[in-house]
Amino acid sequence: MKHWVFAAAVLLSLTGQAAAAPPKPRRIMSLKICTDALLLDLAPPSRIASVTFLAREKAALRWWPQAAHIPVNHNSAEEILAAKPDLILTDSFTAPALRPLLARTGARVIEVPPAGNFDQIRAVTRLVARAVGEEARGAQLIARMDADLATLAAHRPRKALTVAAWGGGGYVPGRGGLFDAVLSAVGARNIEQGGFGYYDVETLVAKNPDALIYADTYAGTASLRDDQNLHPALLKRYADRRVSHDALYGCGVPQTARTALQLQAALARMPR
Numbered sequence: 001m002k003h004w005v006f007a008a009a010v011l012l013s014l015t016g017q018a019a020a021a022p023p024k025p026r027r028i029m030s031l032k033i034c035t036d037a038l039l040l041d042l043a044p045p046s047r048i049a050s051v052t053f054l055a056r057e058k059a060a061l062r063w064w065p066q067a068a069h070i071p072v073n074h075n076s077a078e079e080i081l082a083a084k085p086d087l088i089l090t091d092s093f094t095a096p097a098l099r100p101l102l103a104r105t106g107a108r109v110i111e112v113p114p115a116g117n118f119d120q121i122r123a124v125t126r127l128v129a130r131a132v133g134e135e136a137r138g139a140q141l142i143a144r145m146d147a148d149l150a151t152l153a154a155h156r157p158r159k160a161l162t163v164a165a166w167g168g169g170g171y172v173p174g175r176g177g178l179f180d181a182v183l184s185a186v187g188a189r190n191i192e193q194g195g196f197g198y199y200d201v202e203t204l205v206a207k208n209p210d211a212l213i214y215a216d217t218y219a220g221t222a223s224l225r226d227d228q229n230l231h232p233a234l235l236k237r238y239a240d241r242r243v244s245h246d247a248l249y250g251c252g253v254p255q256t257a258r259t260a261l262q263l264q265a266a267l268a269r270m271p272r
Helices: 002-019 033-042 058-063 065-069 077-083 096-104 118-132 135-154 178-186 201-207 224-229 232-237 255-268
Strands: 028-030 048-052 087-091 108-112 162-166 171-173 196-198 211-215 242-245
Touching: 028 033, 033 048, 033 058, 033 065, 033 087, 033 108, 033 118, 033 135, 048 077, 058 065, 077 096, 087 118, 108 118, 118 135, 118 255, 135 178, 135 255, 162 171, 162 201, 171 178, 178 255, 201 232, 242 255
Parallel strands: 028 048, 028 087, 087 108, 162 211, 211 242
Antiparallel strands: 171 196
């Protein structure tokens, strides 16, 4: 009888521990633009200690305007120590020299892997949602993403346009990455069938894509890329077959599906 009572007490204790949710972190610090995006979508500003300075770039503020009122960091050791975070979000490419410092803060450190497709976006959203104590909000974001993907599937064109991403200094993303996953969802075909390629203007013209997709993350910023983007051969050939697409810094986040809807609509308006 005593053994039964003890076992029951242990079971009751374990059940109670499992049922008691851990306290939500109150000072969350993000060290990467992609974790900025996830954090800003999941947690209220009152619980965010800081995000990166990139969260205040024009393209990012379009989707997460609340970042304009949240402190920013530049990944420095001084900023991390001064913020006294209880949760730090970073990615798997954290500098080795920074890892011992992160460990010494006493904060929980979550390394969020990059998401290169929509299944991986679901996984990283759930990962961060659990870490910040907002699993219900994470589920909402995923549900909205899945609804957007269903809309994309319902409006896939009968004939897929062949497109090339352009505006990245000649870098053209190929198969197996986030851009290719977006094109697949939109119902378009990637001109680059390898992992990636570096094109000059002549190579791009020879490939003869139906449309060019310009990443507008840094639109309006003076750079050598402007000369490449404004090459007369491209302006003439693709005058009405080019579209700007908010690249969201290449981050795989639930909002990716919403930007894909905009891209699908833009491609549908192009002359065939």
